[in-house]
Amino acid sequence: MGTVPSNPSWNPLMPNTEFISTGFHVPERVVTNNDLAEFWETSDEWIQERCGIQTRHWTERGGETGSDLGLKAAQSALERADMDPSELDCIVYATLSPEHFFPGGGVFLQKKLGLTGIPALDVRNQCSGFLYGLSVVDAWIRSGQYRRVLLVGAEVQSPALEYDYPEGRNIGVLFGDGAGAAILGPAEESDRGVLGTNLFSDGRFAEHLWVEGAGMRRYPWVSHEDLENRKLYPRMEGREVFKHAVNRMPEALSALMEEHGVKAEDIDLLIAHQANLRINEMVARRLKLRDDQVYNNIQRYGNTTAASIPIALDECARSGRLNRGDLLALTAFGSGFTWASALVRW
Numbered sequence: 001m002g003t004v005p006s007n008p009s010w011n012p013l014m015p016n017t018e019f020i021s022t023g024f025h026v027p028e029r030v031v032t033n034n035d036l037a038e039f040w041e042t043s044d045e046w047i048q049e050r051c052g053i054q055t056r057h058w059t060e061r062g063g064e065t066g067s068d069l070g071l072k073a074a075q076s077a078l079e080r081a082d083m084d085p086s087e088l089d090c091i092v093y094a095t096l097s098p099e100h101f102f103p104g105g106g107v108f109l110q111k112k113l114g115l116t117g118i119p120a121l122d123v124r125n126q127c128s129g130f131l132y133g134l135s136v137v138d139a140w141i142r143s144g145q146y147r148r149v150l151l152v153g154a155e156v157q158s159p160a161l162e163y164d165y166p167e168g169r170n171i172g173v174l175f176g177d178g179a180g181a182a183i184l185g186p187a188e189e190s191d192r193g194v195l196g197t198n199l200f201s202d203g204r205f206a207e208h209l210w211v212e213g214a215g216m217r218r219y220p221w222v223s224h225e226d227l228e229n230r231k232l233y234p235r236m237e238g239r240e241v242f243k244h245a246v247n248r249m250p251e252a253l254s255a256l257m258e259e260h261g262v263k264a265e266d267i268d269l270l271i272a273h274q275a276n277l278r279i280n281e282m283v284a285r286r287l288k289l290r291d292d293q294v295y296n297n298i299q300r301y302g303n304t305t306a307a308s309i310p311i312a313l314d315e316c317a318r319s320g321r322l323n324r325g326d327l328l329a330l331t332a333f334g335s336g337f338t339w340a341s342a343l344v345r346w
């Protein structure tokens, strides 16, 4: 445990936000790199060398939805906290792969949890969605507006991959399906919980990683032409995204560390968004962190977008890699571009 001061703005009427529990769930189907090589021109060697991914989990076609995965992740977190869903007073649901154009997935998760009346907020900040959500939840809990908030990142991305199209490999080898959940509430001690978050975005790069159609910017909002021109699938300028990711995440986290008087050696654990193992190795190097200060699980799950941080968090919390009092650093980067970081005294 480091010697980082507690949150200087702590006040008993505005408590810190602590993680009460976490949970995650991934679909049963494991897809290997060799499985992908059956329909895309790719190889296990290329994927492992460029991204570090060995396997990912995909739903069965037409199977589980994001809110189904989110429900299982939430149930696991509720069980760990020994809480009933009725004790929740708010849901925040982050995804880039909504199961319907509208309404957002949060209300579907709410229905599956058997809850009515409490608010369900949807966050659409892609790979940064969990940290954007955490920042909002932190503000609500500090202000006393809500006391038991379920924050979920859930993604079913496999239906939006182009299995029958050679260029589909560009994004297809990266993405996995899964969900992670956290239950957050006010901390009793001033020196525990979320110490701070910072959020950033830059819309100049919106078209570097996006799905161009369907959408209300177009008339008609979905068309055969869009389908034929493959406008309904994600597109990414991989190298450009890579270049920004390796700069923006360390910048964000360094700024937050400086604000809170945190040095590299104080950090017990860094969990960065799992987009590419090479990105995360560069991020760790730039932050001057040793390998034993960093956790990655992209090898097994691929890039699960808004779910990647809470899945890794739950694995660390349950395996003893993350313990009470540890200083946890989180950072993410993705489509938008959006990026964010957080410091948490676990």
Ligand code: UT7
Binding pocket: 041, 042, 043, 046, 047, 050, 051, 127, 169, 170, 173, 237, 238, 239, 241, 242, 245, 274, 275, 276, 279, 303, 305, 333, 334, 335
């Ligand atoms: O989570 C949201 C944020 N997303 C990210 O952070 C992803 C950021 N980008 C990346 O991680 C990397 O750019 C990729 C992993 C997507 C691609 O790696 P890269 O080293 O940037 O490869 P590249 O796109 O520059 O392509 C290098 C070569 C090309 O062949 P030539 O032109 O050198 O002959 C590609 O056609 O690799 C080829 N290639 C592939 N080969 C086998 C591209 N994708 C594949 C593939 N399998 N899946």
